[in-house]
Amino acid sequence: MVEPRVTEALGKPIVGPLDPYFFEVADATRELLRLVFGTRNETTLVIPGTGSSGMETAVANFVEPDSKFAVFANGYFCDRLSEMGARQGARVVRLEKPWGEVFAYEEAAEFVRREKPAVVAFVHAETSTGALQDIRAITKAAREVDALAIADTVTSLGALQVGVDEAGIDIAYSCSQKGLSAPPGLSPFTASPRAMERLKTRKTPMHHWYLDLKLLRDYYDGRKYHHTVSTPLFYALHESLRLIQEEGLQNRFDRHLRNHLALVRGLETLGLEMHVAEGHRIPNVNTPRVPGGVEDVKVRKRLLEKHGIEIAGGFGPLAGKIFRIGLMGPLANESSVSLFLDAFRDAIRN
Amino acid sequence: MVEPRVTEALGKPIVGPLDPYFFEVADATRELLRLVFGTRNETTLVIPGTGSSGMETAVANFVEPDSKFAVFANGYFCDRLSEMGARQGARVVRLEKPWGEVFAYEEAAEFVRREKPAVVAFVHAETSTGALQDIRAITKAAREVDALAIADTVTSLGALQVGVDEAGIDIAYSCSQKGLSAPPGLSPFTASPRAMERLKTRKTPMHHWYLDLKLLRDYYDGRKYHHTVSTPLFYALHESLRLIQEEGLQNRFDRHLRNHLALVRGLETLGLEMHVAEGHRIPNVNTPRVPGGVEDVKVRKRLLEKHGIEIAGGFGPLAGKIFRIGLMGPLANESSVSLFLDAFRDAIRN
Numbered sequence: 001m002v003e004p005r006v007t008e009a010l011g012k013p014i015v016g017p018l019d020p021y022f023f024e025v026a027d028a029t030r031e032l033l034r035l036v037f038g039t040r041n042e043t044t045l046v047i048p049g050t051g052s053s054g055m056e057t058a059v060a061n062f063v064e065p066d067s068k069f070a071v072f073a074n075g076y077f078c079d080r081l082s083e084m085g086a087r088q089g090a091r092v093v094r095l096e097k098p099w100g101e102v103f104a105y106e107e108a109a110e111f112v113r114r115e116k117p118a119v120v121a122f123v124h125a126e127t128s129t130g131a132l133q134d135i136r137a138i139t140k141a142a143r144e145v146d147a148l149a150i151a152d153t154v155t156s157l158g159a160l161q162v163g164v165d166e167a168g169i170d171i172a173y174s175c176s177q178k179g180l181s182a183p184p185g186l187s188p189f190t191a192s193p194r195a196m197e198r199l200k201t202r203k204t205p206m207h208h209w210y211l212d213l214k215l216l217r218d219y220y221d222g223r224k225y226h227h228t229v230s231t232p233l234f235y236a237l238h239e240s241l242r243l244i245q246e247e248g249l250q251n252r253f254d255r256h257l258r259n260h261l262a263l264v265r266g267l268e269t270l271g272l273e274m275h276v277a278e279g280h281r282i283p284n285v286n287t288p289r290v291p292g293g294v295e296d297v298k299v300r301k302r303l304l305e306k307h308g309i310e311i312a313g314g315f316g317p318l319a320g321k322i323f324r325i326g327l328m329g330p331l332a333n334e335s336s337v338s339l340f341l342d343a344f345r346d347a348i349r350n
Numbered sequence: 351m352v353e354p355r356v357t358e359a360l361g362k363p364i365v366g367p368l369d370p371y372f373f374e375v376a377d378a379t380r381e382l383l384r385l386v387f388g389t390r391n392e393t394t395l396v397i398p399g400t401g402s403s404g405m406e407t408a409v410a411n412f413v414e415p416d417s418k419f420a421v422f423a424n425g426y427f428c429d430r431l432s433e434m435g436a437r438q439g440a441r442v443v444r445l446e447k448p449w450g451e452v453f454a455y456e457e458a459a460e461f462v463r464r465e466k467p468a469v470v471a472f473v474h475a476e477t478s479t480g481a482l483q484d485i486r487a488i489t490k491a492a493r494e495v496d497a498l499a500i501a502d503t504v505t506s507l508g509a510l511q512v513g514v515d516e517a518g519i520d521i522a523y524s525c526s527q528k529g530l531s532a533p534p535g536l537s538p539f540t541a542s543p544r545a546m547e548r549l550k551t552r553k554t555p556m557h558h559w560y561l562d563l564k565l566l567r568d569y570y571d572g573r574k575y576h577h578t579v580s581t582p583l584f585y586a587l588h589e590s591l592r593l594i595q596e597e598g599l600q601n602r603f604d605r606h607l608r609n610h611l612a613l614v615r616g617l618e619t620l621g622l623e624m625h626v627a628e629g630h631r632i633p634n635v636n637t638p639r640v641p642g643g644v645e646d647v648k649v650r651k652r653l654l655e656k657h658g659i660e661i662a663g664g665f666g667p668l669a670g671k672i673f674r675i676g677l678m679g680p681l682a683n684e685s686s687v688s689l690f691l692d693a694f695r696d697a698i699r700n
Contacts, residue, residue, distance in 0.1 A: 001364075002364060007361045008361075010360045010361060010582055011357045011358075011360055011361060014351075014352060014527070014533055014534070016660075048399055048400055048403070048535070049398055049399045049403065049560060049577075050398055050577040050578045050579075050580070051577075051578065052559070052560055052576075052577045052578075053398070053399070053560045053577070056558075056559055056560045060557070080559075083559060084559050087555060087556060087557050087558070087559055088557065089557075175578065177364070177578060183364055183580060183581070183582045184364070184578045184579065184580045184581070185398070185535060185580030185582070185583055205437060206437060207410070207437050207438065207439075207557040207558070208406075208437070208557070208558065209402070209406055209430075209433060209434050209437055210399060210402055210403045210406045210561070211560070226402075227399075227400040227401075227402045227403070228400045228401065228402075228525065228527060228534045229400075229534065230400070230533060230534045230535030230583065231533070231534070232360055232533045232535070232582070232583075232586075233535055233580065233582075233583070236582075310366075
């Protein structure tokens with residue numbers, strides 16, 4: 001769901017990729033992204049594609065052929081990270097956990113000490129499971145072997161604290177449509193000075209041109225033509241970031257957490273059990289287990305057809321086992337929660 | 351410039367990447383793209399990025415490492431094609447011409463017979479020079495050595511005849527914002543059955559994931575999740591294609607040509623000389639030479655500040671030597687031409 005002010009911004013006059021007005025909007029957008037990422041990274045910019053293009057920007061620029069790339073694998077998007085690493089010709093090693101569990105510092109440290117990767121990657125908030133990874137558990141381990149740490153913040157950015165600088169993340173990417181509540185199509189991206197130094201010493205040429213971070217920096221900072229930016233998407237992202245700034249970052253995080261807790265309470269009252277252990281749950285993607293004797297498809301169908309509410313099911317190893325209930329942006333409010341719980345009660349009992 | 355109906359379409363409710371309504375719009379969009387491309391290619395779809403992402407989709411999928419890639423080089427975007435080919439590890443060979451000239455069949459055939467490339471690439475309408483390449487001159491030569499032919503139709507699609515099937519193009523890509531007059535951010539793409547057969551026999555793995563054509567086809571045709579499509583851009587592209595269909599393709603081409611000819615007549619009356627020879631000019635990008643004693647920057651500044659009209663200058667070897675006057679989509683009409691000529695007369699004389 002997108003706020004009316006954001007939809008309105010989409011319709012503003014389109015300008016060219018080198019128009020001074022565009023760079024004004026771009027600079028303001030980048031500054032607001034530094035705020036939500038919690039970073040002072042100069043290389044904070046917008047990749048011209050969806051969240052997956054941000055993921056590929058991270059992997060294609062920083063993971064070199066024949067280097068070792070360690071992936072913390074506990075859900076769907078970790079597999080995508082592994083796949084992209086393999087396509088770069090890297091030696092991909094994985095620490096596996098069941099979908100829905102997270103990694104503690106000790107096991108992360110033991111893994112990276114053994115493997116000594118050049119780069120590690122993990123998913124902060126894994127939308128396929130509802131599990132929230134403690135960032136420091138991984139970045140601290142990575143730093144001990146001097147590996148760069150890539151964090152997927154596709155689901156978390158704008159809905160909960162990421163804190164790139166404080167948490168020691170080297171590279172993070174996200175999408176425009178989840179916690180930031182803008183239309184999809186752009187990927188906010190940030191890289192630390194340490195990561196950019198490492199990029200300078202890259203030994204092999206980049207296969208990618210569209211997602212080449214050096215060319216993208218030359219465009220944003222050097223005003224050197226690269227691609228024809230989609231100004232409507234930029235205007236909308238800028239407006240959604242302004243809304244976040246107006247609400248206040250901490251207020252926004254608190255609102256997501258408060259409504260998440262109310263939703264969990266309500267689900268537990270209905271007799272459901274959460275798939276992810278307390279303390280490791282993503283506030284904006286809630287994943288109760290499907291109760292015994294209940295068919296998830298039937299419940300979702302009734303919710304959609306009778307109540308006009310769309311929730312997702314589990315997939316992969318969690319197919320048929322969990323519901324995935326998004327609660328973010330403008331929808332993370334008390335009346336949405338109680339409306340949903342009423343409808344859900346009806347749907348699981350009929 | 352974008353029609354009000356297109357801007358309005360941007361604001362329609364956003365749906366998810368696997369929503370049946372999205373695939374309804376996507377299927378209709380793909381069918382309309384087949385119409386403007388002039389093709390029955392099943393693999394006609396939309397790449398989730400700008401025109402340059404379409405270019406990289408063509409090169410990254412079809413140009414293999416160590417294979418020979420022949421580029422017809424007579425402008426800015428041919429250099430970009432060469433650069434992308436080199437990044438794939440291909441042996442790039444180029445037939446060079448001064449910016450503004452085009453290739454005849456005989457020289458194209460002589461070149462490809464000598465080089466025997468696996469793939470050739472050329473730019474149909476080169477926006478940096480105003481020159482229009484005869485497509486058959488190149489596709490006929492390519493076919494003689496069984497090479498695949500990639501056509502850059504970024505500037506031409508929707509404004510003039512491309513005719514993919516009749517002209518024997520194997521792979522073509524474009525952008526959403528020029529001849530199609532939608533906002534930028536998407537890249538229409540088409541590949542022939544012959545090209546897709548060739549892709550199946552590819553020997554080396556793809557480095558690219560976001561632009562992997564097989565994954566994109568699995569998404570569009572197999573409804574298998576790949577990326578989160580930007581529905582606002584899709585709605586707008588669909589609406590702009592409907593406008594083109596309503597006008598009629600031939601009517602639209604005629605309108606562009608008629609107004610191009612009127613503009614050229616007017617420019618010649620003012621004493622200017624066109625940079626590109628008659629018969630090889632792009633109707634929607636007009637490139638008169640900057641007359642002796644006239645400073646192009648001054649003219650463009652006065653046009654913008656006094657008349658609110660933006661035209662582009664030359665760059666690369668044509669910097670300061672030509673003006674580049676866009677005349678496309680809703681702007682290709684009689685009153686725009688006469689308004690422009692009046693303003694331009696004032697600007698070059700003051």
